[in-house]
Amino acid sequence: MSRPSLIASLAYPNAAALPSDGTARVAPADMVEVRLDAVEGEADTAVALCREVAGWGRPLLVTPRSPGEGGMRQWQAGERSALLDALWAEIAPAAVDVELRDSPRLLEWTVANGPAGTEVIASFHDFEGFPGVGWLEVLALEAQAKGADRFKAAVRVADPGEMADLACWTRSRSRSFPLITMAVGAAGSLSRLMNGAFGSGACYAHIEEATAPGQLSVAELAPLLERFYV
Numbered sequence: 001m002s003r004p005s006l007i008a009s010l011a012y013p014n015a016a017a018l019p020s021d022g023t024a025r026v027a028p029a030d031m032v033e034v035r036l037d038a039v040e041g042e043a044d045t046a047v048a049l050c051r052e053v054a055g056w057g058r059p060l061l062v063t064p065r066s067p068g069e070g071g072m073r074q075w076q077a078g079e080r081s082a083l084l085d086a087l088w089a090e091i092a093p094a095a096v097d098v099e100l101r102d103s104p105r106l107l108e109w110t111v112a113n114g115p116a117g118t119e120v121i122a123s124f125h126d127f128e129g130f131p132g133v134g135w136l137e138v139l140a141l142e143a144q145a146k147g148a149d150r151f152k153a154a155v156r157v158a159d160p161g162e163m164a165d166l167a168c169w170t171r172s173r174s175r176s177f178p179l180i181t182m183a184v185g186a187a188g189s190l191s192r193l194m195n196g197a198f199g200s201g202a203c204y205a206h207i208e209e210a211t212a213p214g215q216l217s218v219a220e221l222a223p224l225l226e227r228f229y230v
């Protein structure tokens with residue numbers, strides 16, 4: 001059972017707000033996610049933040065989350081593609097995360113224009129409830145058809161039954177397309193450790209404050225991943 005990647009998820013307004021011991025905090029992680037929607041300021045603020053975080057020595061995943069799927073920022077038309085352009089003129093991130101349904105044009109643009117070697121994650125978030133595996137199946141096929149490298153689903157579950165449905169769907173679909181899945185909310189926290197066993201390629205954890213309900217910290221999750229995966 002191979003260990004899923006551990007992604008440290010960060011939501012900070014600027015580089016000055018970052019913890020001074022960031023390098024140590026992300027050391028157990030394989031990648032660091034910078035939530036670009038949490039940045040307060042223009043593109044130069046985001047670029048400076050990413051440059052600082054890149055200095056912590058882990059590959060970057062950048063996420064310009066839309067307000068429709070839980071993003072913290074109201075983007076102007078064209079702002080996200082301009083920001084990504086400015087960003088990868090300086091730093092080639094390992095991955096970019098764009099919403100499949102909420103930001104279809106940005107996803108197409110990212111697939112067409114992203115730097116060579118940068119993975120494109122097409123994502124879907126439902127913070128209200130479990131959408132059902134039939135819908136996840138539709139979305140995963142669509143992500144694949146649109147040229148994304150991976151489909152990610154972060155969906156709320158109400159109980160262990162829904163968490164099990166998500167895990168079982170992850171197990172079957174991940175055989176034909178790379179996935180990241182997790183259940184959002186207190187009832188789904190176990191999925192953050194467990195879904196890797198069912199084919200989810202990564203799990204997210206915070207270094208200071210959760211960026212989603214039910215998320216564990218890197219300090220909590222890293223030893224559990226070491227304990228349960230080889």
Ligand SMILES: O=C1C[C@@](O)(C(=O)O)C[C@@H](O)[C@@H]1O
Pocket residue numbers: 009033035063097123125154182183184204205211212213215
């Ligand atoms: O989509 C995901 C997963 C997440 O929502 C979580 O549930 O841990 C955290 C987000 O920052 C990330 O982009």
